[in-house]
Amino acid sequence: MKRHLAAAAVEARGDRSISTMWWWELRVTWSGAALVAGVAAAAYAAVVVAAEALWWRPRRVERHFAAYGVGGPGYRFFVGSSIELVRLMKEASSRPMDPQTSHDILPRVLAFYHHWRKLFGPMHLIWFGRTPRLVVSEPELIREILLSRADQFDRYEAHPMICQFEGYGLSNLHGEQWTRRRRLLTPAFHTENLKPLAPFVAATVSLMLDDLLREAEAEEELEVDVVKWFSRVPQEAITFATFGRRDHSGVGAAVFRLQGELAGYATEAHSKVFIPGYRFLPNRRNRRIWWLDRQIRANLAKFVADLQLQERSVNGDGGEEDEKEEDGGGGEMREFMSFMTPAMTAEEIIEESKNFFFAGKETLVNLLTWATVALAMHPEWQERARREVVAVCGDDELPTKDHLPKLKILGMILNETLRLYPPAVAMIRTAKRDVDLGGGRCVVPAGTEVMIPVMAVHHDAASWGHDAADFNPARFAGDERRRHPMAFMPFGGGARVCIGQNMALIEAKVALAVVLRRFELRRSPKYVHAPQVLMILSPQYGAPVIFRPLTSSTTSATAAAS
């Protein structure tokens, strides 16, 4: 009987386990099916999202612009117009300028614009990957973008690698954060505050020329690659303006050196389609980039900490001498740090200083380089500028703040250089919402990037006449109100206009004045005229220029002639 009951119990358990298995199998089957369905749905959703982003939306945007008569090279899956653009640029930069003295550099420097403008007009649509970029080169529409409708556009969100390189300072801030920072720093860049910079730069360039003269002792003249040679001018000037002292410790120079290497990686990133997450891969390249960034930040942090320590010790005993640089008769200057320390964290100060170091160096080196190349190509303007410098500053005086407004010809030469060779060849904005441009001429959909090809505007015969490609500083002698205000915008325009433009013009005028008084500049037979744009406009093969020392009798003759 017991055995019977046990068998029945086993049977019943068996039945239960069979029924459980059945239920379990059903659940597994169901959840398996659900999983498969879930995966299929997710894959479908991903395909739809990808198709929308990479195909349907670009097609819709193209049709939208076509309805306004705006055409372009056409969207290609994933890459947009990038491949064609890179091909056009590479082809153009494979040949130097012909003739070698030509300033008609637009077809070489902005080859894609030059090519597509001929096909599709001054307003056309190109694609940076899947992002639409509307190219706008008419001054009146640019005025709307930068001034009257500026609130509807945002400064373009740069590639994270570029932001890391440039620093999260003014250039890369947005909204309220940018407004507060800009308000805080604007007074630091007023001409009045920057006046001591003139004697400082004059003394720096004078020392650099003394070194050159020593090198030239045995020779009549020497060849100088001005791209490399001029780099010391903004380096010293930015360090002085930011921290209030000359870079005795070499920390500033170290930062510029490290930034130089980082710039190479940033330039590479600039020309590539952005792949999210790629910069976090711990490959060799990225590890080097992280190391460079850490070193730059560590150097700047040391600078900031040293200054804070010194400030505390000055305030602590109330009597210690501040080892600030002599102002050379220019008056007191409040260094940028003193604007930043009361209102910003150490981290913010480091990022902002990084931004100044970036924004103020290559741009100025470029301006000085192209101005020197232009003066070497145009001896008649060189001679006129030299005569003016001698007449204004006297025979052997260094230029001071009071001389600067009187150096009018030099000012015209710098403007003409900035017109033909603008260091920032283009600017980009992003439409925050749908924006109506030109009173119904074209509605720019939210998210569209708008590219302003500054160099093309500067070379446009409609604004500058049939001799637009000639170097003729005299065009800046007349009444500038005759021209559209946006026909000349080397420093941008509107609220985000270059905060450092006064600083740049002081540095450039003083540096050139000091050079012109002591040296004659001539074209080197080795110079190959080949401007190209990397992140900014640069000479592809460097810029060797012949410097011939002027004897004091030559400068006296110049003075007599003036």
Ligand code: HEM
């Ligand atoms: C020849 C020399 C220079 C040129 C051609 C130049 C050009 C420009 C341009 C075109 C912009 C506007 C970019 C845009 O709107 O998208 C800009 C912005 C800026 N520049 Fe300069 N720049 C020069 C020198 C300097 C110097 C010396 C400094 C400072 C040390 C500086 C600091 C800045 C900063 C911080 C911004 C961002 C301003 C903002 O968004 O509020 N620049 N520059």
